[in-house]
Amino acid sequence: MSWNFVRRVAQLLIGLFLYGFAIGMMLQAGVGLSPWDVLGQGTSLQTGIAFGWVTNLIGLAVLLLWIPIRQKPGVGTVLNVLLIGPSAEVGLAVVPAPAELWAQILLFAGGLVLLAAATGLYIGARMGPGPRDGLMTGIHARFGWRLWAVRSGIEVAVLATGWALGGSVGLGTVAFALLIGPLVSRTLPFFHIPEIPSAMPAGAAPATDAEPDPRPVTGG
Template sequence: MTWITVRRAVQLLVGLFCYGFAIGMMIQAHLGVSPWDVLGQGAARSSGIPFGIVTVLIGALVLLLWIPLRQKPGIGTVLNVLLIGPSAEVCLALVPAPDQLWARVLLFTGGLVLLAAATGVYLGARLGPGPRDGLMTGMHRRFGWPVWAARTGIEVAVLSAGWALGGTVGLGTVAFALLVGPLVSRTMPFFDIRALGPLPGASRPRPVGQDGIA
């Protein structure tokens, strides 16, 4: 086992934990849920299906959308599903919800920045994206769209659909939809593991693009 292999595994786990923790921070800020949760709320209200089941169904549908994008799952895809929820619960147990508006804004901003950094960290390990992040990277590879444009387009489309179905939209929801794409496009190249050299088993290194996806 090479040090790069160890580095990739550690980077994946740290990134996923921080991703879930960041979600917990934004939840505790009470300024609005993420666009995907707005979609889940709206779909649950319009269909009468429980929110948890709707979330699973949406995740399954997202994975089906990977097929035309030629996106392949990896161990990171599986761990994304398994680890983000528990790590968000850790945050909810440790970080109290503030009462003052300025503190809530600060907590949400910190969560959003941490989520963007965590996305770059775990995607940079190149062990497989999560179901929703896989749409972003798949659209980038398939159509050549910049990461920020792909991510922002997805979030705005999901937010619009969720709002139309009756989901609750807050100021933080809109901020998330508009800002997460540009932030992620900055963090992905910085944490890309290919910057350290060829990965184990690769015959030659692939060039790293401007957005951090080869």
Template sequence: MSWNFLRRVVQLLAGVFLYGFAIAMMIRAGMGVSPWDVLSQGTSLQSGLPFGLVTNLIGLGVLLLWIPLRQRPGAGTVVNALAVGPSAEVGLALLEPQTAPAGQIAMFSGGLVLLAVATGLYIGARMGPGPRDGLMTGAHARFGWPVWAVRTGVEVTVLAAGWLLGGSMGIGTVAFAMLVGPLVNRTLPLLDVRTDRPTASAGRAG
């Protein structure tokens, strides 16, 4: 086993775990979360299922949409779909909800920065995109639609659905949309593992 491959595996696992933990931090901040997490929250509230399980089920459901898009999952795709939910549950069990504004801002900011680092780790491992990233890049490859248009359309749709189901949408949702891209653009070059394979497109992990 080469050092490069071992590093990629460790980086993938660390990135996926930290991604879920970062989601839990933003939930506990109580300022709003990403569009996909609003959907998971709303579905969890309506179904009574744990947030982490719902996150996994949505990820697996998104993977089914890869079939008509002719996308092939990598090892990282499967790990992402199965592990982000449990790691989010770990974070939710360990972290207390924040009610004071200073605590909310600190918790949300820490979660957002950690999520950007985690995204750089798991995408930089180059072992396959997350289910949601692959949906967007797959639609682009299959139909020629611009990635930004697909991403916007999908995330507006899931945000609206999650909000109607009772998910938490707030200023943190807006901050996430505005800041996550620039932050990941900083972390990904630092954590990218050089291989001979083409890199996956950067985007929301998960």
């Protein structure tokens, strides 16, 4: 077992745990959530099922949508479905909900930065995209629709559904939409683990590792 593989697995697990923990922080801040988390919170409120379990179930449902678009999950995809919900529950359990607005904003900002770092960690491990990421990129690949249009259409529908169910939409939702892309564009290259090149004939020039797409789809 190579050191590169051990590093990828460790980075994947740490990234997924921190991703869920960051969601818990932003949920406790109470100033708005990402579209998928608005849906998770709204579903939790309507069903009485804990937020973490709802997150897992939504991830599983999205993963099933990969079948008609012929996407294949990786190990990281499956672990994403299994681990983000429980780690979000850890965040909810250990991070108190602040009462003052300034503290709410600081908590949300900390959660957003942590989520961006966690996204760079788990995507940079190169062990499979999250179910929501794969759904959007899979639809783009299968039908040729523009990625931004696919992403926007799905997230608007998810946000509207979650809001109708009672999920929290606020300034944090707007901040997430505006800031997560630029933040992740910084963390992805930093945490990206390059592929080890295979043996090449003597004198052949090694191929450079491609830089990851700086415009990732987030939400797990």
